[in-house]
Amino acid sequence: MSTGVTEKKKIAALSFGLLCCSLLLTAYSARHPSFARVGTSTLCEVVAPLHAAIDFAADVTRSVWSGYVGLVNVSEDNKKLRAQISELDGERGLLEEFKRENERLRALLDLNSVSQLRGVAANVIGDEPSGWGQGVIVNKGSLLGIRVGMAVVHPRGVVGQVVAVSPNYSHVLLITDHSSGVDVMTQDSRVRGVVEGVGADHCELRYVSKQTPVRVGDTVVTSGMDGVFPKGLIVGSVSKVAVETGTLLQNVEVKVSVDLDRLEEVLVVTGEPQQSPKIHEAQSLVKAGKPGKRRE
Amino acid sequence: MAKGLLSLLYALVVIALQGVLGHLGLVDRFIPQFLVIFVVYLSFAEVNTFGCLCSFIVGLLLDFSSAVLIGPWAGSFVVIFCVLALLSRRLFIDSGLAAMVITFASVVSANILFSLFRDEYPAMTWEYPQKVLGQAFSTALVAPLILGFLSRRWRRTSAAYAGRGSSVSAV
Numbered sequence: 034m035s036t037g038v039t040e041k042k043k044i045a046a047l048s049f050g051l052l053c054c055s056l057l058l059t060a061y062s063a064r065h066p067s068f069a070r071v072g073t074s075t076l077c078e079v080v081a082p083l084h085a086a087i088d089f090a091a092d093v094t095r096s097v098w099s100g101y102v103g104l105v106n107v108s109e110d111n112k113k114l115r116a117q118i119s120e121l122d123g124e125r126g127l128l129e130e131f132k133r134e135n136e137r138l139r140a141l142l143d144l145n146s147v148s149q150l151r152g153v154a155a156n157v158i159g160d161e162p163s164g165w166g167q168g169v170i171v172n173k174g175s176l177l178g179i180r181v182g183m184a185v186v187h188p189r190g191v192v193g194q195v196v197a198v199s200p201n202y203s204h205v206l207l208i209t210d211h212s213s214g215v216d217v218m219t220q221d222s223r224v225r226g227v228v229e230g231v232g233a234d235h236c237e238l239r240y241v242s243k244q245t246p247v248r249v250g251d252t253v254v255t256s257g258m259d260g261v262f263p264k265g266l267i268v269g270s271v272s273k274v275a276v277e278t279g280t281l282l283q284n285v286e287v288k289v290s291v292d293l294d295r296l297e298e299v300l301v302v303t304g305e306p307q308q309s310p311k312i313h314e315a316q317s318l319v320k321a322g323k324p325g326k327r328r329e
Numbered sequence: 330m331a332k333g334l335l336s337l338l339y340a341l342v343v344i345a346l347q348g349v350l351g352h353l354g355l356v357d358r359f360i361p362q363f364l365v366i367f368v369v370y371l372s373f374a375e376v377n378t379f380g381c382l383c384s385f386i387v388g389l390l391l392d393f394s395s396a397v398l399i400g401p402w403a404g405s406f407v408v409i410f411c412v413l414a415l416l417s418r419r420l421f422i423d424s425g426l427a428a429m430v431i432t433f434a435s436v437v438s439a440n441i442l443f444s445l446f447r448d449e450y451p452a453m454t455w456e457y458p459q460k461v462l463g464q465a466f467s468t469a470l471v472a473p474l475i476l477g478f479l480s481r482r483w484r485r486t487s488a489a490y491a492g493r494g495s496s497v498s499a500v
Contacts, residue, residue, distance in 0.1 A: 055404030
């Protein structure tokens with residue numbers, strides 16, 4: 034009995050110690066985000082292959098199932114033919130998958146050429162496992178030039194930001210996460226603010242005073258002022274505007290344009306937007322002290 | 330040592346699985362928190378300092394997977410372990426219903442503690458309680474199965490470990 038009591042005292046003492054340790058770690062990691070990233074990068078490298086393996090197994094099961102289920106009632110005489118059809122069906126399912134993937138990647142490439150963004154296309158292989166944060170893991174890492182802080186986009190708009198990188202994988206914090214913030218403006222009225230995640234499928238546009246006109250349906254785009262996201266990328270649209278008495282600011286809800294629950298491919302922006310040859314030419318003329326034509 | 334490695338392996342597999350379940354289409358609100366089940370199991374099967382340390386490390390791994398703050402899950406898991414371990418002589422998880430109720434309460438408590446650690450409760454929306462309750466419900470549903478599985482695996486590892494120990498002492 035006394036041994037049990039001693040053990041329980043030990044547990045209580047150790048728990049208290051570990052609890053204090055957790056509090057210190059929380060405080061330290063809040064002040065030094067790089068501390069959290071080191072562990073995350075290592076864990077990413079260990080866990081991501083498991084993610085990929087489970088994902089692959091699920092894909093294979095899905096394609097085999099879809100290829101096989103229509104052939105259950107074929108007669109015994111056609112066993113050979115059935116096997117062939119099953120195989121072909123499986124292949125067709127895979128080809129259909131490839132076709133769709135191709136279409137999505139083409140959209141990413143279009144985004145790349147239209148917005149002149151330089152980036153690395155990556156596949157989403159898993160979600161953030163804790164269930165609280167909003168994040169995804171992608172299958173490209175520092176070996177392809179991805180660094181912490183880089184913007185992550187999709188043909189439909191902004192996705193988030195890279196917060197941890199390992200050689201082959203990256204952890205992307207989605208814009209809907211609590212810790213996320215993007216400097217934005219409304220496309221028509223050019224009202225500036227910061228879009229912050231609230232942990233749900235929408236965000237909130239903060240620091241918008243009551244006097245500034247914001248309407249439901251206004252498109253919200255990045256302002257480029259935060260130094261992370263290039264200017265003009267779509268973030269979403271205003272879905273709700275509420276003005277409360279006794280406050281200086283209005284509550285604006287923004288519906289994110291990208292369906293973050295169904296992300297498959299994303300573009301990690303690795304460099305500044307490429308300049309068009311004309312701009313480049315003009316800049317070199319200015320540098321050389323030869324001003325170009327002025328508008329009269 | 331064997332138990333420590335087994336715990337680490339279990340935690341890593343579960344973290345990967347939890348990450349993939351959402352990606353495969355399972356609604357985020359109903360993804361079970363398998364690691365909480367593991368902590369519940371430890372608090373009944375390993376009522377000692379090893380169990381306490383193990384809960385802390387498992388929580389740390391989950392913290393690392395979020396890339397934001399290190400410590401909130403570790404602290405929450407330690408508190409859950411401590412409370413359940415101190416009550417372990419008065420509680421029984423042999424019946425499925427009891428396991429479900431204890432797991433449900435543990436998931437809810439762990440999430441409340443987590444939010445207190447992160448100091449984010451003022452920013453919470455109504456979706457948070459919904460999500461927590463959904464996850465607690467789905468975790469409670471699968472808890473009897475996983476606790477049964479863990480119980481068998483753990484006992485086998487313990488037996489193998491004990492067997493090796495006795496043979497060494499015999500030599």
